[in-house]
Amino acid sequence: MxxxxxxxxxxxxxxxxxxxxxxxxxxxxxxxxxxxxxxxxxxxxxxxxxxxxxxxxxxxxxxxxxxxxxxxxxxxxxxxxxxxxxxxxxxxxxxxxxxxxxxxxxxxxxxxxxxxxxxxxxxxxxxxxxxxxxxxxxxxxxxxxxxxxxxxxxxxxxxxxxxxxxxxxxxxxxxxxxxxxxxxxxxxxxxxxxxxxxxxxxxxxxxxxxxxxxxxxxxxxxxxxxxxxxxxxxxxxxxxxxxxxxxxxxxxxxxxxxxxxxxxxxxxxxxxxxxxxxxxxxxxxxxxxxxxxxxxxxxxxxxxxxFECGFGRAEQFRLGQAQARMMLVKNPAGYNQVINLISHDVGSCKLAFLLNDRFADGTDISWIWDVDFEALAAQQSRFTRIFVSGVRADDMALRLKYAGFPAERIELVRDYEKLLGEIAADAAPAFIMPTYTAMFDLRGEIGRHTDVKAFYE
Ligand SMILES: [Zn+2]
Missing domain, CATH: 3.40.1190.10 (Mur-like, catalytic domain)
Incomplete structure (x- = not known):
């Protein structure tokens, strides 16, 4: 050689x-x-x-x-x-x-x-x-x-x-x-x-x-x-x-x-x-x-x-009393698939939308307007709590409002530790939808508070 x-x-x-x-x-x-x-x-x-x-x-x-x-x-x-x-x-x-x-x-x-x-x-x-x-x-x-x-x-x-x-x-x-x-x-x-x-x-x-x-x-x-x-x-x-x-x-x-x-x-x-x-x-x-x-x-x-679930794609873990499922979202087609999944699920649950606009997320977040959040808004009585977080949480809240979620139901929680605490507070299962860098940040926060780290490896 x-x-x-x-x-x-x-x-x-x-x-x-x-x-x-x-x-x-x-x-x-x-x-x-x-x-x-x-x-x-x-x-x-x-x-x-x-x-x-x-x-x-x-x-x-x-x-x-x-x-x-x-x-x-x-x-x-x-x-x-x-x-x-x-x-x-x-x-x-x-x-x-x-x-x-x-x-x-x-x-x-x-x-x-x-x-x-x-x-x-x-x-x-x-x-x-x-x-x-x-x-x-x-x-x-x-x-x-x-x-x-x-x-x-x-x-x-x-x-x-x-x-x-x-x-x-x-x-x-x-x-x-x-x-x-x-x-x-x-x-x-x-x-x-x-x-x-x-x-x-x-x-x-x-x-x-x-x-x-x-x-x-x-x-x-x-x-x-x-x-x-x-x-x-x-x-x-x-x-x-x-x-x-x-x-x-x-x-x-x-x-x-x-x-x-x-x-x-x-x-x-x-x-x-x-x-x-x-x-x-x-x-x-x-x-x-x-x-x-x-x-x-x-x-x-x-x-x-x-096959066991892949890196960040549909991770499941327990947060307090709640079973949480985290699914990476990064473009309209993928996001719509996640929404489709939630729509076909039954029972009440919490939703958390985490939107960042760093390089790896795509710095232009206008793509969220192409996502079919209206399909979720049509089932909103099922959702016990609706959280928005991440660097662009305000834009996410605005998008959800236009989709038909009443503004007063959308909870803006910037701090991830607090967000996890809110999700863990009752037994309703949670769907967490972060963009790429938000997923890493949130996972770091989860690792600090629970045993979930071992689950990822
Ligand atoms: Zn042709």
Missing amino acids: RLRTRLAVLVCKASGAVLRKLGRGGTNLPGKLALKIDKNILGELSRGVKVTVVTGTNGKTTTSRMIEQAFADAGLRYFSNKSGANLLTGIIAVFAQHATLSGRCPYTHALIECDEAAFRRTSEYLPVECLVVNNIFRDQLDRYGEITHTLNAIREGITHVPNATLCLNADCSLTASLAEDGIPNPVIRFGVNVPIYSETAHELSDAVYCIHCKTQYEYDYRTYGHLGGFRCPKCGYHRVAPEVAVTQVISTGADASDIVLDIFGHAHEVHVNLPGGYNIYNAAAAAAAAHVVGIDEKTTVSALGQ
């Missing part, structure tokens, strides 16, 4: 260890230093490793953890990154961490969650065997520009990995278009063949018009957001039937869903151990990836059923 690579690995490992000791893990510095020493470090360290990459707007982390469960159950020698390290420098650091000091990677497989904008560069270095593109939604516009910008970044990245098998969401007209360029890559599609809920919330679509000819799509059915059986009446661009398909939604509950998943013609009844339509998609995506990697279907199906 080149001396330069070995030095870069050493520096990356050493600086990472020092930072962790200082309690400052999760910075990009070690990867940055390594990249300075050896521009091609990622290419060197990943040589011969079969890499599965998961990208797309929503569900990357959950899908990755589902695939990881299948990797673990299949006994693969793999390593993976976590969502906080999904940019180029973070991915370099993870490879360096798992390399020997001589710069060799002792693992056969790597599972890498990759930010959709970062995929363009990361793909230049990685020998990708399988690329999962979950979906493309409007997200943090100020960071990535227009929605087609994200799509084009992924499209350009794909040109770097002509041997990778693409697992694409058949129901997302944007994602599905990645297979249309006469690319050499093998393609496997996953999708949902039927509506997930009997009635769908009124949702704004992120992709109303045909990506090829700008005519408005027609739909045979919709699952959520712009996902579903789309077709363009003018140019004929349409959903292609997926090889990995949810053919039946048996039940959707507050904690799990039961579906029939058809994997290349073999039907399996699958218990998805997470609630919500979006997790049905994540499960289908994970099954497609597992198929590409060569994991048998029985192992995959059992992995999906045993």
Whole structure:
């Protein structure tokens, strides 16, 4: 191995260890230093490793953890990154961490969650065997520009990995278009063949018009957001039937869903151990990836059923007398799915909306006006208390007021300790909906007051 690579690995490992000791893990510095020493470090360290990459707007982390469960159950020698390290420098650091000091990677497989904008560069270095593109939604516009910008970044990245098998969401007209360029890559599609809920919330679509000819799509059915059986009446661009398909939604509950998943013609009844339509998609995506990697279907199906909830996606914990469920919200489509979940739950509960506008949340919060809070306002008698918090709590309160919640019912509680105290005060279960940085802040506060920390690890 080149001396330069070995030095870069050493520096990356050493600086990472020092930072962790200082309690400052999760910075990009070690990867940055390594990249300075050896521009091609990622290419060197990943040589011969079969890499599965998961990208797309929503569900990357959950899908990755589902695939990881299948990797673990299949006994693969793999390593993976976590969502906080999904940019180029973070991915370099993870490879360096798992390399020997001589710069060799002792693992056969790597599972890498990759930010959709970062995929363009990361793909230049990685020998990708399988690329999962979950979906493309409007997200943090100020960071990535227009929605087609994200799509084009992924499209350009794909040109770097002509041997990778693409697992694409058949129901997302944007994602599905990645297979249309006469690319050499093998393609496997996953999708949902039927509506997930009997009635769908009124949702704004992120992709109303045909990506090829700008005519408005027609739909045979919709699952959520712009996902579903789309077709363009003018140019004929349409959903292609997926090889990995949810053919039946048996039940959707507050904690799990039961579906029939058809994997290349073999039907399996699958218990998805997470609630919500979006997790049905994540499960289908994970099954497609597992198929590409060569994991048998029985192992995959059992992995999906045993999978424990992912990092920040639907964490459950007890606060005083109340059972609380925390669900990350970061864009309209994802938020509407959370609202859909709450709407289909029964009984009284508390709601807490936490809105921040730091960089990782998206600094432009106008997206909250595209979220269907009206669907919650229509059921407001169910909600015993309604809290708003976070840096932009005032904007959140205003949005809820316009949705139809009476101003006097909306409680503005800025202090997280106080907020947790209020939620813990009675037994009504709570749904907590924080944006990204609010989730981290709140989790820190929870960790100080309860035993919940161990639950996360
Ligand atoms: Zn068209």
